[in-house]
């Protein structure tokens with residue numbers, strides 16, 4: 001049996017998508033378990049640049065069957081637009097299924113986010129209505145995907161959601177939307193999506209019983225998890241491996257392997273603690289070489305050195321069996337590489353991000369010599385420059401987790417497999 005969870009070990013944008021693509025080659029299903037609006041996957045088709053935020057276009061183009069699970073919040077209008085883009089360019093080989101229990105993003109959820117401040121929320125995730133939609137779920141007035149073909153329930157839930165949102169919308173200078181207009185538009189979406197709607201929990205459990213490979217792909221990263229991140233700079237979702245079980249609706253024991261994905265340095269979009277944060281030339285260099293610009297807001301991400309306590313913590317709360325380290329190539333040409341191996345807080349050394357840390361933590365650094373040779377063509381561990389190997393080994397030794405795969409470029413082939421991930 002092989003249900004594999006792929007989890008972000010840092011603040012998101014670790015390169016999970018590329019690791020999932022590697023693992024998905026022989027998977028019966030890839031199920032996304034958290035999130036609902038990605039920074040954006042782009043595809044150039046017939047000279048046109050198409051951007052996908054909701055539909056896993058790369059996996060569908062690979063011919064995979066994908067599931068948007070119950071742990072997600074989805075805007076059905078955007079979903080239909082993106083599916084139409086794929087179909088128009090005949091780029092749609094895989095099959096997309098949507099769990100009936102997934103939360104629906106309503107227009108005023110997006111409007112609330114827009115009025116608050118377009119761009120990124122407290123977690124650095126794009127403001128696309130996910131937070132207000134999940135808030136409705138907790139308040140028991142959310143619409144779920146299965147309700148899009150149940151007019152009476154849809155109307156009841158939309159009315160409750162609009163009623164609750166009205167004072168906030170007015171306070172922010174907006175206007176409450178028309179319940180009927182939303183119901184009509186969303187029923188039309190339901191009609192178009194209904195053949196894709198499934199019981200995701202059942203689908204994944206049945207495949208697991210048949211011993212088929214299923215990949216559970218996380219959104220965001222551990223340090224912005226609603227419970228485990230630097231609260232309140234977090235997303236409204238459970239991004240950790242435990243969240244994979246509830247996010248798709250399966251028993252935790254069905255998950256046979258948990259893979260963490262960490263970038264060879266640290267980035268964070270939006271505000272919140274980032275103890276390993278770098279400034280000056282080194283930060284600029286990482287931003288440029290790593291393409292660390294948010295595709296949603298066009299703002300540069302904050303960059304930091306590799307933060308070992310974050311990986312140690314992520315390994316503990318997720319139970320990583322294995323880690324894939326991405327973007328090692330971005331560090332090429334940096335003379336000395338600082339690595340954060342611990343923090344000092346009020347005169348004490350801490351080996352994990354402390355609850356009371358905030359901005360008072362001081363990083364404890366080790367400086368490692370860098371390498372100048374390009375590594376994008378390396379395909380074997382021994383082909384890497386010695387200092388690149390030392391860098392990976394230091395992270396491995398100090399965090400206590402095996403780094404089994406190292407990515408040295410965005411292409412699929414630019415991967416060094418030290419040990420198979422599954």
Ligand code: GDP
Pocket residue numbers: 008012013014015016017018019290326327328329330407408409410
């Ligand atoms: P996710 O949001 O965590 O799923 O991250 P993505 O899979 O979307 O990756 C973020 C970006 O990093 C994409 O543009 C990838 O092409 C790029 N990327 C992933 N791995 C590597 C790598 O090893 N080297 C470089 N240079 N780019 C990478």
